Amino acid sequence: MTAPRGRPRKDGRGRPAKSSGTDMRQAILDAAEGLFARHGFYGVTTRQVATEAGVDTALIHYYFGAKRELFDAVFLRRAEILNSERSASMNAYEAANPGTMTPLGVITAFIDPLIERSMTGGPGWKSYFALVAQVNNTPTWGGETMHRFFDPVVHQLVDTLKRARPDAEMADLYWCYQFLTGAMMLTLSETGRIDQLSEGLCKSSDLEAVRARLYRYCAAGLEALA
Numbered sequence: 001m002t003a004p005r006g007r008p009r010k011d012g013r014g015r016p017a018k019s020s021g022t023d024m025r026q027a028i029l030d031a032a033e034g035l036f037a038r039h040g041f042y043g044v045t046t047r048q049v050a051t052e053a054g055v056d057t058a059l060i061h062y063y064f065g066a067k068r069e070l071f072d073a074v075f076l077r078r079a080e081i082l083n084s085e086r087s088a089s090m091n092a093y094e095a096a097n098p099g100t101m102t103p104l105g106v107i108t109a110f111i112d113p114l115i116e117r118s119m120t121g122g123p124g125w126k127s128y129f130a131l132v133a134q135v136n137n138t139p140t141w142g143g144e145t146m147h148r149f150f151d152p153v154v155h156q157l158v159d160t161l162k163r164a165r166p167d168a169e170m171a172d173l174y175w176c177y178q179f180l181t182g183a184m185m186l187t188l189s190e191t192g193r194i195d196q197l198s199e200g201l202c203k204s205s206d207l208e209a210v211r212a213r214l215y216r217y218c219a220a221g222l223e224a225l226a
Helices: 018-039 046-053 057-063 067-096 103-120 123-136 142-164 170-189 193-197 207-211 214-225
Strands: none
Touching (some): 046 057, 067 123, 103 123, 103 170, 103 207, 103 214, 142 170
């Protein structure tokens, strides 16, 4: 006998069977990610997520708990990938350039994995970056969320920049990150603002144009301060 649609098959202990449970869990995360990216945390209900994912609302509570726990699971899923890739990218850059690192090289190693994911990873990554940009600009709880999910790799960036520019003040490096993350997340959210502003001369979806400019822009600001 098969399980009803939207309900996981159970194993001998009454838990969801691994294959169906994994598929449904990912479907819920995908649906929630898209909805949160379009409407924000407060503009989405678990019922809407369930409808989008094609599952019962009770299944969301079964796998994730309340809406905030679902949101955190959405945030964590891709944050772990990005943190790992950015950390590895900075480590590889430093290993290949002992004693000769530049702010441009460090910043490129930090940002480029995000650009690459946005260019090649499909619509889920586009939604995720739009969501992170929202959270990064949410005063009430955005800072705390970014702190929980991204601080270790950001500290690695700041420490690596300090090794590249030992004379730089730590306060200046943290301010540089503040300005860098604003430019980076606005760019990755691809709002279309620059398309309208430039009357089509520039396109927010042109991430190769971003690559040719964003890293040098951020590095030049750091050099000016350091």
